Amino acid sequence: MMNIILLGPPGAGKGTQAKRLETERGMKQVSTGDMLRAEVAAGSEIGKKVKAILESGQLVPDEIMVAMIEKRISQPDCAKGFILDGFPRATSQAIVLDEMLKRKQIAINAVILIDVPREELMKRISERVGDDGSRRSDDTPEVLRSRLEVYDAQTKPILPYYERDGRLKKVDGLQSIDDVGRAIDKILDVAGK
Ligand code: AMP
Numbered sequence: 001m002m003n004i005i006l007l008g009p010p011g012a013g014k015g016t017q018a019k020r021l022e023t024e025r026g027m028k029q030v031s032t033g034d035m036l037r038a039e040v041a042a043g044s045e046i047g048k049k050v051k052a053i054l055e056s057g058q059l060v061p062d063e064i065m066v067a068m069i070e071k072r073i074s075q076p077d078c079a080k081g082f083i084l085d086g087f088p089r090a091t092s093q094a095i096v097l098d099e100m101l102k103r104k105q106i107a108i109n110a111v112i113l114i115d116v117p118r119e120e121l122m123k124r125i126s127e128r129v130g131d132d133g134s135r136r137s138d139d140t141p142e143v144l145r146s147r148l149e150v151y152d153a154q155t156k157p158i159l160p161y162y163e164r165d166g167r168l169k170k171v172d173g174l175q176s177i178d179d180v181g182r183a184i185d186k187i188l189d190v191a192g193k
Pocket residue numbers: 010032033034036053054057058059060061065085086087088089093147
């Protein structure tokens with residue numbers, strides 16, 4: 001049983017890798033972005049609160065996110081291992097997550113960064129926007145750019161937090177999807193021993 005955190009900027013391929021791990025290893029993908037979009041689609045109380053935030057590319061307040069993630073990882077389908085995809089997204093969330101996991105006696109086996117340089121992300125943004133098929137409501141060039149800004153300002157500072165105690169493993173996100181997958185598998189095989 002393994003629990004991991006996938007970190008990386010928007011467009012790095014976290015979701016793609018999480019879905020593959022779900023199929024191949026039976027771990028559960030916990031995508032906070034998907035959960036929030038589901039709340040918006042359902043028109044729930046939370047959905048109403050976060051709709052405009054999602055559309056702007058800014059971060060949803062910690063208290064909403066922390067409650068959401070605590071409830072989610074406590075569900076039985078996460079007992080076989082989970083992949084956090086999109087959480088934590090700020091150092092404050094990383095700290096609260098560690099406290100929560102300690103309290104629940106849940107261990108994180110690996111924190112993996114899919115590392116992609118800014119230049120490549122800008123290129124991927126223009127390609128993604130050109131591809132109507134996979135377009136999300138927050139996939140306009142303006143929102144994607146603002147999501148990158150938010151990543152640099154609020155999510156990137158998490159990296160030293162996980163680096164300090166040697167938990168952070170980096171994978172070169174410029175490789176093909178398959179090679180990124182192989183690099184992640186290698187990390188998981190070592191972590192699982
Ligand atoms: P994603 O699908 O992971 O790119 O997330 C889509 C949007 O959901 C983000 O741009 C944020 O507005 C919001 N979101 C997702 N995860 C978090 C989080 N951990 N903290 C705050 N906001 C989040």
